Amino acid sequence: MSTTLRKSLRILESLALSDTPRGISELSREIKLNKSAVQRIFQTLLEEGYIEKTADTSRYKPTLRIWELGSRVIAQNEVRRLIHPILRYAAKSSELTTYFAWADYPDIIYLDKIDGEKGRPNSSDPGQRIPMHAAASGRAILAFFDEAQIEGVLADLVNGAGDGASAVELRDELRLTRQRLFACSQRGAAARISSIAAPVWGQGALPVGSVVLTSDSVTLPQSDFDRVGAVAISIAEQATRVLGGSYPATASDAP
Known part of the structure; x- marks a missing residue:
């Protein structure tokens, strides 16, 4: 598996399993990844609609895009x-x-x-x-x-x-x-x-x-x-x- 893809999946899973929105710095420390790498992955996920930035904060949370995909998988x-x-x-x-x-x-x-x-x-x-x-x-x-x-x-x-x-x-x-x-x-x-x-x-x-x-x-x-x-x-x-x-x-x- 691509290293970048593996990192992206780890980040997306961490966001999805978190009870609260997460910031780039705290998530990079938690999963032990370089902050700049995490920031690039966040930007890609943001552009593709998988995460969104919470209002008036520098924290991010998953969008309903993940639920949409999961609901299709379970329906099938x-x-x-x-x-x-x-x-x-x-x-x-x-x-x-x-x-x-x-x-x-x-x-x-x-x-x-x-x-x-x-x-x-x-x-x-x-x-x-x-x-x-x-x-x-x-x-x-x-x-x-x-x-x-x-x-x-x-x-x-x-x-x-x-x-x-x-x-x-x-x-x-x-x-x-x-x-x-x-x-x-x-x-x-x-x-x-x-x-x-x-x-x-x-x-x-x-x-x-x-x-x-x-x-x-x-x-x-x-x-x-x-x-x-x-x-x-x-x-x-x-x-x-x-x-x-x-x-x-x-x-x-x-x-």
């Missing part, structure tokens, strides 16, 4: 198109907020979301990327990955790059997830959220994602996890079928 995504009706039915019948999380090891990306009547509307939105180990949505997938990939995530935890959960706890939870075919969490990415996730297979040996049912811990208490887990598995089976995969009857049947 075949997986989302096939699974969206299943999520819509699941959210209506369960009254819980329903997600589809896409596997992008060692992370997951929330690809789609349907709010349920009793779901938690302020939970994660499509487009958010988080580490697999950080939520039930990712652990439902990771549990069926090979040992080397699991060890890679465990190593990150040991090195302090994870969310503070111990490697031993994670390994035990992944083992339990394989046995019952769903993962659960009472914390997720935010406090007081209960989530149940079941893996979804495509035509390959590893899960391609997971379906997630979530709400606050009052609506979805721990005493309901087994019941809702069975619902999540049923939804995941439907999603697997539309993606051309085969769902395991038990953990030992997993590809």
Whole structure:
């Protein structure tokens, strides 16, 4: 990849992921690039309409051009198109907020979301990327990955790059997830959220994602996890079928 292109992408990503407009000097320090190089890239992005200067400041922010491109990409995504009706039915019948999380090891990306009547509307939105180990949505997938990939995530935890959960706890939870075919969490990415996730297979040996049912811990208490887990598995089976995969009857049947 061109060095200039790589720098431009780093700058655009930093601007897009920032909660506030950024200045050239602070961004050059953050991503450790020469200020003059950053300034040239800013000028090109400005001229092409990807960023704009905020009024009365020397700071910049992305324009809707990025959203326009992203919305076209997601609209053309075949997986989302096939699974969206299943999520819509699941959210209506369960009254819980329903997600589809896409596997992008060692992370997951929330690809789609349907709010349920009793779901938690302020939970994660499509487009958010988080580490697999950080939520039930990712652990439902990771549990069926090979040992080397699991060890890679465990190593990150040991090195302090994870969310503070111990490697031993994670390994035990992944083992339990394989046995019952769903993962659960009472914390997720935010406090007081209960989530149940079941893996979804495509035509390959590893899960391609997971379906997630979530709400606050009052609506979805721990005493309901087994019941809702069975619902999540049923939804995941439907999603697997539309993606051309085969769902395991038990953990030992997993590809």
